[in-house]
Amino acid sequence: MRSGSRLAALLTAVLVLAGCAGGPGVPADVDVDVERPTPVGAEVTSGLEPPPADNPSCDPTASLRPSGGLPTPGQMPAGSTMEEIVDRGFLIAGVDQTTYLMGYRDPTAEGLSGFDIDLVNELAEALFGEPGKVRYVTVTSEQREQVLADGTVDVVVRTMTVTCDRWENVSFSTVYFEAGQRLLVHRDSEYEDVADLAGERVCSARGSTSLRRIDAHDAGLVAVAVADWADCLVMLQQGQVEGFSTDDTILAGMARQDPQLHVVGDRFSSEPYGMAFNKDDEDFVRFANALLARMRQDGTWERMYNTWLTDLGPAPAPPAANYQD
Known part of the structure; x- marks a missing residue:
C-alpha cells in the first residue's frame, strides 16, 4: 500500500x-x-445507496421540448420565470469553483472560468443580451438539489449527472455533455484500472453518483467521502488515498494541474450532464433547451469544447437532444 x-x-x-x-x-x-491533516469532513464511508440502475420505465435524459424559438433577449414572455429573472437584473447560478476546466476560480480572469461557467454565460446572454449578468453561488455536490428546492438559485450548472432519482426533486435540461467515470492515480504506481485497487482507499465527493459507484464496486474499494473534488486531489497528493475516481472531465483538469498524476482505465459508467432547475420552472427548462438546440447547431458547443476539454480528445458531436413530450 x-x-x-x-x-x-x-x-x-x-x-x-x-x-x-x-x-x-x-x-x-x-x-x-x-x-x-486530512481535509475537513473527510471520512471512510460504506453502505451507501446503490448507484442508479437501468430502469426501462424511465429515461433520465429525456427533457421538456422547447416551446419554440428563443425570445428576444430582455423581452421574456409575460408571467414567465425568465421575465422574473430579467426584472431582477441578474441570473443566480449554482456552480463549482474547485474543478479545473469545468468550474474554477481563475486568478488570471479575476473570476470563475470553465466549460460550465461558459454555459451559464450563454444562458445569461439569452436572457439579457449580455453574458455578465450573473450572480454565482458556489455549491458542493451535496447541496445542488437543496439550493434549487429552497430558491437560493435559478439554475445549477455543476457537472450534475441526470438520473431518475434526481428527477424526483429537480428538473433537467437536455444533456449538454456526456462524461464517464474513470480513475486518477500517481504515475509511479502500477495501477492501470480501478479493479487494481481492491481493498484500497479511493476518494470522491460526498453526494455524488461517483462515490456510490466506488462503494458498490465489485473490487471491494474503500470509499472516502469529501466535500469537494479538490479535497480528493490533496488527499491523493499526500498519499492518504490510493486513487481518486469520478467523471473524466473532472479528472482531466486535476491531471493538468499535477503532472505526477494521470488518468487510467476505461470508463465504467455513463454520466450525462444536465442543467438543473426547480421542479416548478418548466418554462425555464424549455427555454434552456431551446438555447442548447441553437448551441448545437451554430458551433457554440464545439467552440466551448475546444476551449476547455481537448484533454479528452478531439471534439465529438454534441449530445443529441432527447425529449419526453
Missing part, C-alpha cells in the same frame, strides 16, 4: 542521517512520524 505520509518517510531519513553525522541532531534510533 502506498498510502501514508511521504513527508514522514523523508523526515525520518533526514533525522537518521543527522544522527549518524555525530552532530547535535536527533539520535539515529528516533522514529519521527509526521501525519498531514
Whole structure:
C-alpha cells in the first residue's frame, strides 16, 4: 500500500542521517512520524445507496421540448420565470469553483472560468443580451438539489449527472455533455484500472453518483467521502488515498494541474450532464433547451469544447437532444 505520509518517510531519513553525522541532531534510533491533516469532513464511508440502475420505465435524459424559438433577449414572455429573472437584473447560478476546466476560480480572469461557467454565460446572454449578468453561488455536490428546492438559485450548472432519482426533486435540461467515470492515480504506481485497487482507499465527493459507484464496486474499494473534488486531489497528493475516481472531465483538469498524476482505465459508467432547475420552472427548462438546440447547431458547443476539454480528445458531436413530450 502506498498510502501514508511521504513527508514522514523523508523526515525520518533526514533525522537518521543527522544522527549518524555525530552532530547535535536527533539520535539515529528516533522514529519521527509526521501525519498531514486530512481535509475537513473527510471520512471512510460504506453502505451507501446503490448507484442508479437501468430502469426501462424511465429515461433520465429525456427533457421538456422547447416551446419554440428563443425570445428576444430582455423581452421574456409575460408571467414567465425568465421575465422574473430579467426584472431582477441578474441570473443566480449554482456552480463549482474547485474543478479545473469545468468550474474554477481563475486568478488570471479575476473570476470563475470553465466549460460550465461558459454555459451559464450563454444562458445569461439569452436572457439579457449580455453574458455578465450573473450572480454565482458556489455549491458542493451535496447541496445542488437543496439550493434549487429552497430558491437560493435559478439554475445549477455543476457537472450534475441526470438520473431518475434526481428527477424526483429537480428538473433537467437536455444533456449538454456526456462524461464517464474513470480513475486518477500517481504515475509511479502500477495501477492501470480501478479493479487494481481492491481493498484500497479511493476518494470522491460526498453526494455524488461517483462515490456510490466506488462503494458498490465489485473490487471491494474503500470509499472516502469529501466535500469537494479538490479535497480528493490533496488527499491523493499526500498519499492518504490510493486513487481518486469520478467523471473524466473532472479528472482531466486535476491531471493538468499535477503532472505526477494521470488518468487510467476505461470508463465504467455513463454520466450525462444536465442543467438543473426547480421542479416548478418548466418554462425555464424549455427555454434552456431551446438555447442548447441553437448551441448545437451554430458551433457554440464545439467552440466551448475546444476551449476547455481537448484533454479528452478531439471534439465529438454534441449530445443529441432527447425529449419526453
